[in-house]
Structures are given as C-alpha cells and as structure tokens.
Amino acid sequence: MKKTLQFFVLFSVGLVTFAQDYNSKVQEYLNTNRQKLGLSQSDVNDWFVESTANSEATGITNYYVKQNYQGVEVFNSVSNFWIKNDAVINADVKFVQNLSSKINTATPVVDVLEAFNYAHQNLGENAVSHQVLDYNGGRIVLSNGNLDDSATAKIVYASVNDYLHLAWDLTYYSQDYKHLWSVRIDAVNGELLEKHDWVISCDFKGCADPEHHHDSQNFFSYKKMFNVPTTTLLSESSTYNVLPFEIESPNHGSRQLLSSPYDLVASPYGWHDINQIDGAEYTYTRGNNVFAQEDQNGNNGNGNYPDGGASLVFDFPYGGIGVAATTYTDAATTNLFYMNNIMHDVWYHYGFNEVNGNFQKNNYGNGGTTTFFGDFVYADAQDGSGTNNANFSTPVDGSSPRMQMYLWDVGPVPYYLTINSPSSIAGDYYAADNAFDPGHIDLPALPGLTTDLVLYQDATPDNTDACETAVNAAQLAGKIVVIRRGTCNFTVKVLNAQNAGAAAVIIVNNDTANPNQYVNMSGADAGITIPAVFVTYNIGEALIAEMASGTVNATLKNDDVTFINSDGDFDNGVIAHEYTHGISTRLTGGASNSSCLQSSEQMGEGWSDWAALMMQVQAGDQPTDVKGIATFLYSEPTNGTGIRQYPYSTDMSIDPLTFGDTNGMWYTYNGSDYIDVHSVGTVWATMLWDLTWAYIDKYGFDPDKYNGTGGNNKVMQLVLDAMKLQPCNPSFVSGRDAIIAADQATTGGEDYCMIWEVFARRGLGVNASSGTNSGIAGINDQTEDFTEPAPGPNCVLSANxxxxxxxxxxxxxxxxxxxxxxxxxxxxxxxxxxxxxxxxxxxxxxxxxxxxxxxxxxxxxxxxxxxxxxxxxxxxxxxxxxxx
CATH class of the missing domain: 2.60.40.3080 (Immunoglobulin-like)
Structure with a gap:
C-alpha cells in the first residue's frame, strides 16, 4: 500500500495543454532554420514540449523542447524557443545533428532490474532489491530497498563520444541517503555511461566552503501521504515572533512579533490555508507554501511542529547560542516557516508564480502543474542528519521540494589578545591558548590583565627565544612578555619568563613559510603559574616592530562565551540561499526539468548568494560595504568574511574576483574530480551584486521588496526574467546575454550600456569566452575580457x-x-x-x-x-x- 501511494502521487499530474499554433510556430522555425543549424528534416520532425514559462515583464513565452528518436527522448536535449506576438523571435536549439546515423540500437538487451544491478556494481554498492510498481508515460517507478523513497527509470538515448547509446536513465537514493544518484546505464551491455551525485559531499573542516547540497529528482515518501488537514477554523490573523526578513541573523538584529505578514497577492488566503476558502486549515507551521517541522533524528520523518492555537500566535522563546537547541525548537521552526513563506511571497512578484513552477499545495487556479498532494516545501528544522550544512532538493513541477537546515558547531573565535595602543595597530587579535598538562593556567577573566609588552632578552642567540635566563629581568617584571619561538620546549620558555617576573607570555611563531599559522603549544611543567598564548609570525613580528619604536599596551583576557551551537533556522540569509536553488532550478530549462544546471559554469550558487543579499539589503547600505554569507553560523562579526573566499563588495580591493578566476575551480575528493560550485557561484554573485548597485545608483533604492520601483526591484525582475531566457546548462557568457536580452525585451535596452560596463569590469566583456563548459575541462578553458561594446545608441552597433x-x-x-x-x-x-x-x-x-x-x-x-x-x-x- 505504501509504494502504491508513492507512484500514485508521482503520476497524478495535472494536464498541461500547449497551444497547437505555437507548436506549429516551433516546427516552422525548425523547418526554416534546419539547414543553418546543420539539421536534417528527420532531425527536426520528432520532438515534444516538456514545459513552458512566461514573463509579463518581457512578454515572452518560453517553450522548452526536447528531441526524440522514434519517440524516445534524447537525454537533456533541451532547446529554448522564445515566442512573442505569435512568432519565434529567438531559439537556442540543442538538437543532435544527423540523429538517425548516431543511434546504436532501438532495442534494449538489459532490462530495468538488470540496469539497477549494473548501477550498484559500478558504484560499489551492495545489491538492493527493486520491484516494479508502476509504468506510466514511459517512466517506471520501482521500490528502492528499505527506503520509502522510490526509484525511477526510463529509456533514453545518452550521448557517448558523439554517438547516442540506448540507455536506462536511473534515479535513486543510496541506502544510507548519502547519495542521490542520477546515472545512465547502457541498455545493451550494462556499462556505466554517466553518473551524477546530486548530493555534493565535502568535509566541512577540510574544504574552503561548508558543505551543502541540492538534490534534483522526483521522489516521494510514504510519510507524506497521510497528512490529514484539520477542520477549517477561522479567517487568518496570525502572529509570529521571528527575525524580520531584512534582518539576516540574531547577530544583525532582534526578533519581533509580526502580525499577518503574508502578501495578499502571492498568498491571498494567508499562510495556513490550502482550500481557497477563508479560514486556516492548520494551526501549526503548515499551509499552502510550506510545512515546517523539526527533524532532529534526521530521518525525514514526522517531526514535531509548533502550534499557534486558534489565534495562530507563534511566540516561542529563543535562548541563543549558549543553550541546547532542543530548548528553542519551536522558535527555530517558526522562523523557518516564516522565511520560507516570505521567499515564496516576495519572488512571486518577480515571476516565480504558479505558471512558472513555484511551490504551492494549491495553485488556486492560476496555472502550473497541479497534483493531488501539490508541491509545497517540506522544511526540516534542526535536521539531525548532519551539522554545518544546509540543502534544498528540487524535483520537477508538481512534486514537493525539501529544505534541510542544520545546527552548526563553529564556535566564536576567542580573541584573547587586545592591543590598546598605539592606535596604528589597536584591535583584537586571535591568540591560541596552550595545552600544557600540567602547567595550563587560565587567562584572567574580564577585564583581564592589562600592561605593556616587553621583548624577552637572553645572552645566547637567538637572544629573544627565552631558552636561557633573561638578562632584562627588571624590565620583564609584571609585564606581558613577548618571546620568539625557538629550539627549546614551550614550557622552558614560559618558566624562564615566569622566573624573571613576567605576568604572562606571548610566544611568536618563527615559520616564515607559513606566516599565518598557529601551532598547538603542548608540554608539561607543574611549576608554571602564569598564562601563555601563541600568535602567528605576522601578528607577532608586527608587535615586535612596533615595540622597537615605542610602547605597546595590551590586554590578555578570557572572553570565552558559552557556546553550544548556532542554528541555521535563524540565518535568514542561508534560508533565502537554499530556497533560491529551487527558483533557479525551476526557471532554468523549464519547471519540468531539474537537470539544466549541470554545466561546468552553472551559476546556481551565485544566484542563491545574490538572492540572499537582495533580501537583506536596506536603506543606508553602501555598495562598498563588506557582506559575508553566513557570518552568524560561522561565529563571525556581522562584517566578517563568512563562508566564501571573499565577502561581497563592489570594492575590488575587498572582492577582487573576475571571470578569469573561475579557471581551476575544481577539486579531487575520494579519487573523483568535482567542480567547486561554491567558488564558481561566488564569481557570478559578485557580478550580480555589482549590477545591483549600478541599478540602485541609477534608479534609487526602494525598501518595498514586493512592489517597489527602485533599482533593487528592477534588477530582481531582470535576473528572474533572464533565468527563463537562458539555455539549459548555461555558461557565464550565455547568462550575461540572457540578462542583456531581458533588458532589451522590457525596456528596449535602456540599461544596455550600464549592464555591459558592469560585466566587462569583472572580465565578462564582449570577447570573453566560456570555452567548452562541460566537465573538468570546461572549468579550465575560460577566457576573460574587459572590452565593452563600441559606443553608439545603447552601446550596440559594433562592426560585426x-x-x-x-x-x-x-x-x-x-x-x-x-x-x-x-x-x-x-x-x-x-x-x-x-x-x-x-x-x-x-x-x-x-x-x-x-x-x-x-x-x-x-x-x-x-x-x-x-x-x-x-x-x-x-x-x-x-x-x-x-x-x-
């Protein structure tokens, strides 16, 4: 019964009717242009419309078309046709040339169950039992071992060295849920032709960026089948104690009680309605757009959720980073529910609506794919399947995505050392405490030990390493003594300084090859009675240089704060980032295809960072401000770097990234090569952030994120329109061109010069090239260029x-x-x-x-x-x- 319900949901899709006259326009375009495209008549005769999208701003309807051979899909052959005023005005055609000559066979030798066995073998997995549950529309639904999430399979043609092999397209979770495999298995010999792991794996402590992953497939779980709505209660008037969406995190501001914050256009019946009739169906954190619940056991099961009662009042305490997360789960879940709904409502106004594949249980008759259970977001608070992470899975339109937010264990960096004077070097500095045992002495509690710094001197070179008795003991008495690292043990140095009367010790690293490196000072001496810390070569030598010319006054103190964890459910920026993965996946290549962000330069992480920044930008912000991502979760100050290589800023001395920096953005993990999607995305987000401030500079800032007319609103519309226009698996160059085309379609190119200036400044100029944009080779062949178009009306008419x-x-x-x-x-x-x-x-x-x-x-x-x-x-x- 469980599995039956799974495939019932999977294929209970609404009917999508495409206008036949538009189909004829597509066919007419293909017939007219096939020779220019190098296609034969038979190449363009067999195709189907997978989905459509439109924009009121541009007036363009996009038809996303796939090529067939004798009714079998050519895998990911997505072509994007722009239709306006009943005509095709542009097309990105990805049809295979001379298709029939490249087909290896039309008859499979390997059946679907054998294909799964081959997949498990090739991926080093144990054998898993699969049983066919349903056939529908060429797609097969199967059980998947002990998991509730079913597997799917269909016959396709997959590209192999410019030929097309009949293949099984399989999608399934591994039994430990660590992988979501999308693989093509040769239907003749069982060879693994292609694999994609939709879970991007990375050890947080070993990678430049914290891990988060984005799944793309059409999966359902039994637990979703039996959610019975409560009786209709009342017209919705609701209250939430949350961080308003303009406030990024608890470090950026305080929670507030907000009354009925839903938008009447995007959520006309409130956030707790699903039946299009006044009155909430749920009194807990569930409604038409999102169902938020805790998942502390990490099994995607039925967790607890806060109940606001008949009055829908969600006011729960939050104790901060120093108390157990279980004490504020209701507050965390409430904030997660709120922010997901905000993302739904705000971006609805820019074209992420029902017809374009947004996330709703009930589409309220406004178009899009309609299914029995809908496709609202499942949002898991305090997910127990990992830490220091966040993810968002995006199946095709009509199937629910899932957001998972985690706890983070990255505690605040203890800045034990403060330089009080001179002002040229004043500030807080990280100093590593020692691990002497015995001999470890805690740093003094606030206000700490404040005195001048004095450099240790002994009689034997290196005479500042404290390996011998001090010759300047009189100057060291009662002071914080600075010592260079040398050949003797750390405990010897500290004890020598202590015997000379030192109140505390700072040891400076001597590793010039690693000038920012800290080391763990270990050792044992029960006779040590003073605290000792360690600083890097760069910090220490800067102090010593300043001491040579004057007095340096410092404070050593123990300012450790009680830290248990930070909670991603309170980082509105990270929630916005994850939600935007759903937006970019649904809008690129059409809402019925979740496989159009696989190219080397795919910009998914970039759009997500940019959207998070757009949600939090406020009046008074400056383009050169430092904007880090997830500074709260990284236990950094609000102006910290965050989890990216550089914080965002239009100031290129702060954020120097250009298009050329994308070359080489890949890494090897467990013997396999992966694109560093976070780093690639940072470059794209840098360009979009520059573009945002160019628009704000020209058109002003409007704090109304829903209906405003400022430059920030204009660029939000522009970027979403461009997502619909760009091809499947875009590059930086085609993404740039889509933005330029969206501007042309909406304004006639009023901002063409400005857009080119922004992109050219970051190396995406007229002559920039994305190269192959496929695989590891495709992230090593980009060419940057800083050329703008030739001057003229709207900077357009260059010679060619x-x-x-x-x-x-x-x-x-x-x-x-x-x-x-x-x-x-x-x-x-x-x-x-x-x-x-x-x-x-x-x-x-x-x-x-x-x-x-x-x-x-x-x-x-x-x-x-x-x-x-x-x-x-x-x-x-x-x-x-x-x-x-």
Missing amino acids: YFENTDMFKVYPNPANNNLNISILNYSGKLNIQLFDLNGRVVVEQKVDSFNLESTINIQSLQAGVYMLKVQGDNLSYTQKIIKQ
Missing part, C-alpha cells in the same frame, strides 16, 4: 553586430499580411522602408522609439519580391522580402 542573425530578424519571410522587424539590444529612432524592384518606396514607417520589434502591414501589396531597408542611429540594414 549583424553577423549574429539572432540579433536582427525579419519574419515571416515570405509574408502575407504583416512583416515583423526584431532587433535585439537597440532602441531609438528607426525608419523602415519597402521598395519594389523599380526602386519605388511602397511602404514607409517611422518609429520614434523602437523597442525590440516593430510590425508593418503589407497586406495591400501585390505578390512579388521587395527590398526592405531599415535605418537608424548608426544602423543600416537591407534584406530581400517575398510577398505571397
């Missing part, structure tokens, strides 16, 4: 502007009634003329402010051949036209 036929389109041709002229990235005056073969002007139309395209009526003309001439600022274009 019209070499790209997608930039200038005249359609349809031949034509009957209307002729459309489309020019990407141009706005301004335009004069359109049509000449007959005798040179007479038979049609003329002047356009004062051209925006993307214009239409002229040629219905009255006789059938025949005409010449079209289009002239504008620095623009002249001629093309032959046939009137039918």
